[in-house]
Structure formats: C-alpha cells, structure tokens
Amino acid sequence: xxxVNEHFLKLPGxxxxxxxxKKVNTFKVTHPGTNLIRLGIGDVTRPLAPAxxxxxxxxVDEMSHAETFHGYxxxxxxxxxxxxxxxxxxxxxxxxxxxxxxxxxxxxxxxxGYIGEILRWDNSMGxxxxxxxxxxxxxxMCGRAGDLGPDGKWSDVTYLPCTAENNFIPQLPDRRVDxxxxxxxxxxxxxxxxxxxLKKWVYYALANDTVILFDAAYEAYIREDNVPHSIYEIKxxxxxxxxxxxFSKTAGFTGVxxxxxxxxxxxxxxxxxxxxRVPLNRLWNRRQCTKFNGTSYITQRGAxxxxxxxxxxxxxxxxxxxxxxxxxxxxxxxxxxxxxxxGVNAPYIWMKTPDGIDSWRFFDxxxxxxxxxxxxxxxxxxxGEGYLRxxxxxxxxxxxxxxxxxxxxx
Amino acid sequence: xxxVNEHFLKLPGxxxxxxxxKKVNTFKVTHPGTNLIRLGIGDVTRPLAPAxxxxxxxxVDEMSHAETFHGYxxxxxxxxxxxxxxxxxxxxxxxxxxxxxxxxxxxxxxxxGYIGEILRWDNSMGxxxxxxxxxxxxxxMCGRAGDLGPDGKWSDVTYLPCTAENNFIPQLPDRRVDxxxxxxxxxxxxxxxxxxxLKKWVYYALANDTVILFDAAYEAYIREDNVPHSIYEIKxxxxxxxxxxxFSKTAGFTGVxxxxxxxxxxxxxxxxxxxxRVPLNRLWNRRQCTKFNGTSYITQRGAxxxxxxxxxxxxxxxxxxxxxxxxxxxxxxxxxxxxxxxGVNAPYIWMKTPDGIDSWRFFDxxxxxxxxxxxxxxxxxxxGEGYLRxxxxxxxxxxxxxxxxxxxxx
Numbered sequence: 001x002x003x004v005n006e007h008f009l010k011l012p013g014x015x016x017x018x019x020x021x022k023k024v025n026t027f028k029v030t031h032p033g034t035n036l037i038r039l040g041i042g043d044v045t046r047p048l049a050p051a052x053x054x055x056x057x058x059x060v061d062e063m064s065h066a067e068t069f070h071g072y073x074x075x076x077x078x079x080x081x082x083x084x085x086x087x088x089x090x091x092x093x094x095x096x097x098x099x100x101x102x103x104x105x106x107x108x109x110x111x112x113g114y115i116g117e118i119l120r121w122d123n124s125m126g127x128x129x130x131x132x133x134x135x136x137x138x139x140x141m142c143g144r145a146g147d148l149g150p151d152g153k154w155s156d157v158t159y160l161p162c163t164a165e166n167n168f169i170p171q172l173p174d175r176r177v178d179x180x181x182x183x184x185x186x187x188x189x190x191x192x193x194x195x196x197x198l199k200k201w202v203y204y205a206l207a208n209d210t211v212i213l214f215d216a217a218y219e220a221y222i223r224e225d226n227v228p229h230s231i232y233e234i235k236x237x238x239x240x241x242x243x244x245x246x247f248s249k250t251a252g253f254t255g256v257x258x259x260x261x262x263x264x265x266x267x268x269x270x271x272x273x274x275x276x277r278v279p280l281n282r283l284w285n286r287r288q289c290t291k292f293n294g295t296s297y298i299t300q301r302g303a304x305x306x307x308x309x310x311x312x313x314x315x316x317x318x319x320x321x322x323x324x325x326x327x328x329x330x331x332x333x334x335x336x337x338x339x340x341x342x343g344v345n346a347p348y349i350w351m352k353t354p355d356g357i358d359s360w361r362f363f364d365x366x367x368x369x370x371x372x373x374x375x376x377x378x379x380x381x382x383x384g385e386g387y388l389r390x391x392x393x394x395x396x397x398x399x400x401x402x403x404x405x406x407x408x409x410x
Numbered sequence: 411x412x413x414v415n416e417h418f419l420k421l422p423g424x425x426x427x428x429x430x431x432k433k434v435n436t437f438k439v440t441h442p443g444t445n446l447i448r449l450g451i452g453d454v455t456r457p458l459a460p461a462x463x464x465x466x467x468x469x470v471d472e473m474s475h476a477e478t479f480h481g482y483x484x485x486x487x488x489x490x491x492x493x494x495x496x497x498x499x500x501x502x503x504x505x506x507x508x509x510x511x512x513x514x515x516x517x518x519x520x521x522x523g524y525i526g527e528i529l530r531w532d533n534s535m536g537x538x539x540x541x542x543x544x545x546x547x548x549x550x551m552c553g554r555a556g557d558l559g560p561d562g563k564w565s566d567v568t569y570l571p572c573t574a575e576n577n578f579i580p581q582l583p584d585r586r587v588d589x590x591x592x593x594x595x596x597x598x599x600x601x602x603x604x605x606x607x608l609k610k611w612v613y614y615a616l617a618n619d620t621v622i623l624f625d626a627a628y629e630a631y632i633r634e635d636n637v638p639h640s641i642y643e644i645k646x647x648x649x650x651x652x653x654x655x656x657f658s659k660t661a662g663f664t665g666v667x668x669x670x671x672x673x674x675x676x677x678x679x680x681x682x683x684x685x686x687r688v689p690l691n692r693l694w695n696r697r698q699c700t701k702f703n704g705t706s707y708i709t710q711r712g713a714x715x716x717x718x719x720x721x722x723x724x725x726x727x728x729x730x731x732x733x734x735x736x737x738x739x740x741x742x743x744x745x746x747x748x749x750x751x752x753g754v755n756a757p758y759i760w761m762k763t764p765d766g767i768d769s770w771r772f773f774d775x776x777x778x779x780x781x782x783x784x785x786x787x788x789x790x791x792x793x794g795e796g797y798l799r800x801x802x803x804x805x806x807x808x809x810x811x812x813x814x815x816x817x818x819x820x
Contacts, residue, residue, distance in 0.1 A: 001619035002588040002679040003530040004688045009681065011696060018699065043481040053474040056708065057467060063665070064463040066805070070665040071453040106516050106667075106703075113701030117551065120413040137700045141527065178412040209411035255473070255480040255707040257516075269412040271419070278414045286421060289428065290547045291523030293516075297665040298466065299706055395476070 007143045020363075020375060027367055037402045039329075039390040040373040042187065042348070044252045046321060048302070049314035052251065055305035059298040070297040075288045077104025077260065081300045084307040085260060089245070095232040101264050101281060103288055104295050104303075108217050108246035108259040113138040114291075115213060115242060115261070116179075118283040119269065123178035126158035128170045130188055130377060130384030132215065135181040152382045161383040162189060164352060168341060169197060176208040182231075183215040185222060188380045188389040189350040190326075190342015192227045198234055205240035211269060211280070212237075217246040217259070220319055222345045238264035242280070249347065249393075251306045251315045258295055258303045322347050325399045326392035332403030333390075336410040347392040350377070354410075362388050370405040417553045430773075430785060437777055447812045449739075449800040450783040452597065452758070454662045456728045461721035462661060462712040469711035483704040486695065487514025487670065491710045494717040495670060499655070505642040511674050511691060513698055514705050514713075518627050518656035518669040523548040524701075525623060525652060525671070526589075528693040529679065533588035536568035538580045540598055540787055540794030542625065545591040562792045571793040572599060574762060578751060579607060586618040592641075593625040595632060598790045598799040599760040600736075600752015602637045608644055615650035621679060621690070622647075627656040627669070630729055632755045648674035652690065659757065659803075661716045661725045668705055668713045732757050735809045736802035742813030743800075746820040757802040760787070764820075772798050780815040 020040055028036065047053075062068035076082075082102045090097050105111045113134050121142045127135055136154060139145040146156030153159055158177050160170035168191035173180075182201060185192045193201075205212045214231040222229055231237045246259035253259075263284045268277035305311045326343040333340045339352035351374075353362040359376035366372045366388070377387030392399070430450055438446065457463075472478035486492075492512045500507050515521045523544050531552045537545055546564060549555040556566030563569055568587050570580035578601035583590075592611060595602045603611075615622045624641040632639055641647045656669035663669075673694045678687035715721045736753040743750045749762035761784075763772040769786035776782045776798070787797030802809070 002533055002621045003682055004679045004690070004693060005528050005530050006681060006683070008528060008693045008696060009688065041482070045476065045479065045481065047476050047479045048473045050474065053470055056470045056473075060463055060466045060470060063458045063466075064460065066455065066457050069455065069457045069662075071455065071662075072451070072664045106706075109703040110701060118415050118418060120415050123412055134700060141697070141700070211412045252479075252481075254482045254703075257703065257706045269414045271414055271416060273416070278419065280414070283414060283418045286418060287551070290544060290551065291520060293519040293664075293667065296516075296667045296706055296709055298708065 005141070007141055010148055011137060011140055019379075020373070023367065024373055034371050036371050036373060037394070037398045038373045039394050039398070039402060040375045042249070042391045042393060043254050044249065044393045045395055046252055046318045048252050048256070049306065049311055049318065051305040051308050051311035051314055052302040056298050056302040059301035063298070073294040073297055073300070075292055075294050076100070076285065077102065077295060078297070078300050081304045084304050088307045090230065090232070093230060093233055095230060097232070097262060097264065101262055103261045103263065103284065104300060105259050105261060105292070106257040106295050107248060107253075108215065108244045109134055111259070111261045112213070112215055112244050114287070115284075116142060116144065118280060118287055119179065119211070120272075124156065124158065125179040125181070126160055126173050126177040127181045127381070128162050128183070128186070129159040129382060130162065130380030130387070131181065132183055132187045133380065135213070152378070159382065162186070162191070163383050164339070164341065169193065172200060172204050177210060179211050179213060180205065181213045181215065183217070185218040185227070185346035186342070187218065188348055188375065188377065188384065190344075190346035190348035191350070192222065192224070192345045194226045195228045195233065198228050198231065202231070202234045202237045202240060206236050209270065210240065211267070212241040214241050214243045216243055218249055218346050219245065220250040220315070221323065221347050223323070224345055227345050232262070232264070238266045240267065242267065247303050247306060250319075251303070252318060253303070256299055256302060258299045321396070322392045325394060325396060328399050328403060329390060329392060332407060336407040338410065343392065349390040349392065351388045351390060353386050353388060356386060359385055359388055370402070370409050372402045372405060415551070417551055420558055421547060421550055429789075430783070433777070434783055444781050446781050446783060447804070447808045448783045449804050449808070449812060450785045452659070452801045452803060453664050454659065454803045455805055456662055456731060458662050458666070458712070459716065459721050459724035459728065461715040461718050461724055465715035466708050466712040469708040473708065480707040483707055483710070485698045485702055485704050486510070487512065487705060488707070488710050491714045494714050498717045500640065500642070503640060503643055505640060507642070507672065507674065511672055513671045513673065513694065514710060515669050515671060515702070516667040516705050517658060517663075518625065518654045519544055521669070521671045522623070522625055522654050524697070525694075526552060526554065528690060528697055529589065529621070534566065534568065535589040535591070536570055536583050536587040537591045537791075538572050538593070538596070539569040539792060540572065540790030540797070541591065542593055542597050543790065545623070562788070569792065572596070572601070573793050574749065574751065579603065582610060582614050587620060589621050589623060590615065591623045591625070593627070595628040595637070595756035596752070596758075597628065598758055598785065598787065598794065600754075600756035600758035601760070602632065602634070602755045604636045605638045605643065608638050608641065612641070612644045612647045612650060616646050619680065620650065621677070622651040623654070624651050625654045627654065628659055628756050629655065630660040630725070631733065631757050633733070634755055637755050642672070642674070648676045650677065652677065657713050657716060660729075661713070662728060663713070666709055666712060668709045731806070732802045735804060735806060738809050738813060739800060739802060742817060746817040748820065753802065759800040759802065761798045761800060763796050763798060766796060769795055769798055780812070780819050782812045782815065
C-alpha cells in the first residue's frame with residue numbers, strides 16, 4: 001500500500017497566512033462595513049514600473065509571431081537577464097560571479113524551499129528565531145527538523161534567538177551545525193547585520209564546514225552604508241554560502257514571480273562514503289534541469305527591464321515610497337509609546353507588544369479595536385512571542401490612517 | 411560538515427536533452443552552413459493564440475495601475491482559471507471535481523517532479539518503459555529508485571515494457587507496487603490506451619492500494635473516440651489517481667509555463683503508525699502553500715483565454731497544424747520503408763530503427779547523413795532501445811523537407 005510522507009503529518013494544519021486570513025474573514029463577516037487596514041501579509045500594493053510593463057508588452061507581442069516566438073527557455077534562465085544581474089547586482093560591489101552561478105527562478109519562496117533537496121536529509125540545521133516559516137516548514141517535510149515540542153521548537157533545529165535583549169543580533173551557535181539560514185535584511189524583524197557581524201558567520205561557516213543559506217530578498221531596502229547587500233561582499237563567502245534574491249519586493253513582482261539563486265562553483269559539500277567534495281552548483285543545476293522548466297520568457301523580459309536606467313529610477317521611487325511608509329509608521333508608533341524595531345533598512349516594522357501581552361492577543365486587539373491587521377510575531381518562531389509585525393507595503397493613506405487610529409487608541 | 415544528498419550522485423551527469431544539444435552543437439561547429447532540421451526536443455514552434463496574447467496584454471496593463479494591480483495570488487491558482495478548467499476539461503466528460511481539487515502550477519514538469527514529496531521515500535514504484543525521464547530522475551533524487559544497474563535499469567523500479575511486440579500496451583506488474591506513473595497519450599511512443607485498457611489499471615490500483623500518477627499532458631491531441639482524455643473517465647479513479655495537465659503542448663505554453671494538477675479529495679494513502687488514511691489533497695495543498703507562491707497572474711489570464719470560444723478555435727487550429735505534420739511524417743516514413751508508431755492521437759512519431767541498429771547509431775546517421783535531429787529512444791529507458799522519437803511540433807516546411815531527405819536517403 002502507498003504510504004504518505006509521515007513528516008508532513010507533523011506540521012500544524014495550515015500555513016501561517018491562511019490562519020490570519022481566516023481570523024480576518026471571521027471579523028469581516030461579524031463586522032460588515034468596517035474599514036479594515038491590512039498591514040499583515042508582506043504583499044506589495046504599488047503597480048509595476050512602466051519599464052517592466054513595456055518590456056512585458058513587447059515580450060507578449062514576440063510570442064504572437066512564429067519568427068519571435070519563444071518556447072522552452074534554458075532551465076537556468078536567459079542570458080540576457082543573468083547578464084543584467086551580474087552587471088548591476090554584483091560587479092559594482094566588486095563581486096565576480098560567472099553566468100553559470102546564477103539560476104533564475106519563479107520567486108525566492110520556491111528555491112528557499114527546494115534548496116534542501118541537494119543536501120542529506122539528516123544534516124543538522126540552525127535558524128535565527130523568529131524567521132520566515134518556509135525555512136523550517138520545508139525542512140520538517142523532509143524529516144530534517146525532527147519533531148515539534150510543546151515549546152514550539154522543532155527537536156532537531158538549533159534556534160538562534162534575536163530579540164530586543166540582544167539587539168536582534170544572533171549569537172553564533174554553541175555547537176556546530178551543517179546548515180544555517182540567515183535572512184538579512186530580516187523578515188520579520190526588519191533588522192540587519194553590519195558587515196563585521198556578517199563576517200563572523202562566514203568565518204564560522206568556513207571553520208565548521210557549514211553551508212549558509214542567505215536570503216537577501218529585501219536587499220533593495222538597505223539605506224545604510226555598513227550593511228552588506230550580498231553575503232559575497234565578505235571574502236570567503238563563495239566557499240560557504242548560497243544566496244537567494246527576489247524581484248518580489250524589489251520591483252513589485254509578488255504576482256509576476258521571479259527571483260534568482262546564486263550557487264558559487266567554489267562551494268562544495270562532503271560525501272559520506274569518500275573524501276570527494278562535491279560542488280553544489282552541479283547538483284543544483286541537475287535538480288533544476290530535472291524538476292524545473294525555466295521561468296516565463298515574458299516574466300524574464302519584465303525582470304530585465306528593472307535594470308534599465310528608467311527601470312532603476314522607477315523601482316527606486318517605489319522603494320522610496322514604501323520606506324517613507326516605514327518612517328511614518330516608526331515615528332507614529334514611537335510617538336504612541338510603542339517600542340519599534342526595523343523599518344530603517346527593511347520594509348518591516350517589528351513592534352513590542354505593550355505590557356508583555358502575547359502576540360495573538362495583541363493581534364486581536366489591533367484587529368477588533370482599531371481594525372488594523374498585523375502578523376503575530378510568535379508565528380515566526382518562539383522568540384517572536386511578544387512582538388507583532390507590520391509591513392510598509394500598504395498605500396500611504398492606509399499607513400497614515402492606521403497610525404492615527406493607533407495613536408488615538410494607545 | 412554539510413553532506414550532499416548522495417542520491418544525486420547516482421544520476422548520469424546531465425539531463426537527456428543537454429546531451430543531444432552537445433552532439434548537435436558539435437555537428438554544427440564541424441559542419442557550418444548545413445541546414446539542420448530539428449525534430450528532437452518536444453518544443454512547439456507556432457505562436458500563441460491571439461486570444462491568449464490579448465488576455466496577457468490586458469493582464470500586463472492591469473499590473474500597471476494600483477487599482478487593478480495583482481500581488482500574491484492564491485498558491486492554488488486563481489478561481490477564474492480553475493472554474494474555466496472545470497467547466498471545459500471535466501464537466502463535459504461527466505467528471506465532477508471541486509475547485510479545491512485543482513492546483514494551478516508553472517508547468518507539468520514541476521509537479522510530476524515534486525509529487526513524490528508527499529509520499530514516503532521508500533514506496534515501491536513502477537513505470538512504463540520507455541518514459542519521460544523526469545519520473546525516474548526525480549525518484550532517484552530522493553532514493554526511491556535505488557541504484558542504476560549495468561542494464562540501464564534502476565534497482566528499485568519496476569519496468570513495464572512497451573514495445574512493438576506488445577503493441578505498446580503495458581502488462582500489469584507481476585508484483586504489487588505503491589506508485590505507478592502512466593503517461594497517455596504517451597511520451598515518447600505517441601501511443602494511447604483505450605478506455606478498457608486504462609480500466610485495468612484503475613482496478614489494479616484500487617485492488618492494490620496503489621497511487622497512479624497519470625500524466626495527460628498530450629490530451630488535446632487525442633482524435634479517436636475510445637481514448638480517454640482523463641483518467642477520471644474511469645469510475646473509481648478518483649480514489650487512486652492524481653492527474654497532471656499542461657498548457658505547454660495544448661496551447662504553446664512551453665515558454666509561458668502553466669499547467670495544473672488534479673488531486674481528488676477521495677484519494678487517500680496509508681500511514682505506517684496508525685490505521686488512519688490521509689487525504690493526499692491536504693498534503694499537496696500544504697506542500698504548495700509552503701514551497702510555491704502561485705503562478706504568474708499574467709500567465710493565468712493567458713491560460714484562461716484558451717477556454718474562450720476564440721481561444722478554443724485558435725488552439726484547435728494549431729493542434730490541427732501539428733497533427734497534419736504528424737500525418738505527413740507517418741506517411742512519409744512509412745513510404746520510405748520505416749516502421750512507425752504513434753502520431754495518431756499524439757504529436758510524437760516513434761520509429762523503429764532499421765536493421766536493428768541501436769538508437770544512438772541511428773540518431774547519428776540521421777544527424778550526419780540527412781541532417782535531421784531526433785531523440786534516441788534508449789534515452790527514455792531500456793525498452794526504447796532500437797527506436798527513435800520524432801516530434802510533430804516543427805514548421806510544416808521542415809517536416810516536409812525532412813521527409814523528402816529521408817525518403818531519398820532510405
């Protein structure tokens with residue numbers, strides 16, 4: 001008889017944002033006509049840059065003529081997009097990568113979820129806590145995370161707490177781990193690591209033969225000079241790190257679906273049976289060729305346009321808009337007496353709940369008393385208890401209205 | 411130290427079509443100026459239907475205004491596309507499915523590769539042979555296929571040969587297996603099963619608690635009445651089968667990336683530790699919500715347009731074009747004295763190599779002597795030895811020229 005993968009059965013019933021959606025729907029049904037402001041899920045609201053729109057129209061037109069039609073593209077992505085990425089995201093920062101180290105995908109969620117496939121299921125893993133749930137959930141699914149304990153922690157995961165107490169700077173693990181997920185600028189806390197802080201992680205990884213899975217999806221929001229945009233700004237990182245990038249937040253591609261993964265050729269991992277070191281680039285390439293058929297040509301042309309002079313200016317204007325939201329929210333919440341973190345180099349505001357109440361209770365208070373939807377911090381991990389995440393991706397007027405309501409209420 | 415997934419190391423170095431591309435490139439470098447006709451990889455050449463083009467232009471425009479912008483969509487796909495699928499692909503055939511049984515994806519390759527994740531890695535599996543390489547390769551990657559033997563067979567895979575000797579109708583396995591991959595109309599042989607033949611598989615699966623993974627990517631090419639378009643035309647199939655559909659070949663979406671997977675709610679599998687049966691729909695939904703972020707909105711609007719009256723007529727005209735290619739190739743090759751199969755309800759022609767020579771030798775002969783690129787049958791599995799696949803997805807003039815060359819040469 002066919003057996004299910006029993007690791008799936010260990011997972012809580014639904015994905016984080018489905019639970020919130022249900023709560024919000026219940027509220028809407030019981031409170032018809034209420035003007036709800038959603039600052040919960042990290043989804044963008046501004047339209048795509050005109051440069052991307054024009055590029056996608058052109059690409060759609062190309063698909064309408066046999067002479068310019070595009071069928072299967074390279075599983076790794078088109079050269080035109082890879083070249084634009086190298087030239088704009090890495091060369092100016094002094095990072096030399098080859099085209100075959102870049103893999104275009106349909107968004108960073110996919111590859112952060114899939115990357116574990118090329119590594120043994122029983123590698124040990126560490127995550128900063130709180131964290132984007134996909135890192136842990138995808139590891140639960142293959143058995144790597146172990147079992148869920150009553151404290152909300154998975155038995156085989158090393159948690160590295162990031163709270164106000166340590167200024168959201170995780171300590172190096174007190175044991176060695178094989179894989180470490182880092183996300184900077186951080187989702188959900190909106191905090192960052194300086195270059196010297198990130199260096200410690202690269203040195204740890206090199207010393208311990210650890211692979212760092214570095215999620216830089218929010219890189220475009222960095223404003224301060226001492227915050228690295230790529231882990232490869234640190235010498236040696238190409239021997240220990242895979243980096244994930246996304247156009248979702250950079251350029252409003254949450255509904256268009258495109259990002260990329262960097263797997264340097266210098267990065268190798270060990271085998272059980274021999275002394276051979278295996279390049280992860282080769283394994284990831286094999287994985288992509290077998291299970292992925294490339295990202296839409298139209299989408300890739302849209303992404304390429306982000307790197308044109310017009311595209312860059314338009315995308316920057318949108319990011320500035322969201323970061324102005326972040327400033328308004330930071331200042332508004334501070335003025336209302338809340339402790340807030342993040343929002344300087346990231347589109348997320350991480351609020352401490354007042355009087356030590358728990359995340360879900362504060363979520364409910366905001367929902368029912370001021371009709372503002374956030375995301376309970378505890379849903380991002382045990383160290384998120386006592387916090388709530390708000391996002392700066394809303395419309396300006398909604399941010400302002402939410403702050404006015406909260407200031408009046410607090 | 412981080413360890414690689416050792417199962418990846420068992421795989422031959424590259425994906426099938428990369429090997430062919432290398433051979434073809436070598437030929438091109440050594441024979442510049444030769445007019446090569448490519449009937450190898452199963453990629454379409456006709457432009458997208460105007461209805462799809464118009465729909466995608468409209469969707470791109472929607473993305474350019476905040477009021478009509480679409481961010482994250484449902485991981486399962488938009489209702490508008492799911493409703494169109496149910497209404498057109500299933501209801502007219504008497505198949506009742508609910509919207510939550512349909513999962514829109516970025517193409518059938520992805521989901522046929524991923525589906526094994528929700529099932530235990532040590533389930534036993536069977537495949538018809540020859541077959542689309544993704545089924546086996548994706549199972550090798552998780553350890554389910556075992557080790558590759560000198561005969562080209564994986565130790566833990568039950569092969570069900572389909573050759574001219576059995577008229578390409580696979581026998582039921584002589585042992586029970588937990589999972590069976592079936593692809594009809596078949597890639598690569600272009601052959602089909604009648605409804606009564608397919609019934610035997612459903613009955614086998616129900617009797618043995620087997621899950622059938624049914625790939626119907628070529629369904630739109632069926633011309634004969636007694637060939638089922640969906641496995642759910644067979645009573646009981648909802649309790650034992652997952653079906654994969656694709657818009658790649660139906661509507662030229664190989665470069666646009668969209669398909670869907672049907673996971674009926676009645677379909678359950680067993681657990682090791684309890685008597686509980688678990689619905690695979692729930693597990694697949696959890697998998698999709700964790701590792702996938704939905705298909706591009708623009709793409710889904712394009713796919714929806716396939717189901718409009720104009721879209722249907724336009725798509726049908728393209729399929730007719732390819733099937734006329736298939737007829738020309740079947741007749742041309744037969745006239746030249748070759749034994750050919752398929753091409754009646756599928757866009758693939760499966761040629762027996764002359765005088766029992768092997769697949770690669772015949773591939774080389776066609777490449778070097780008539781400058782036509784096919785795909786060596788043995789690359790689809792051991793029972794493909796002695797065959798070669800040609801596809802009907804080329805331009806008409808190329809099909810005609812290829813036949814003229816082969817008729818002259820044979």
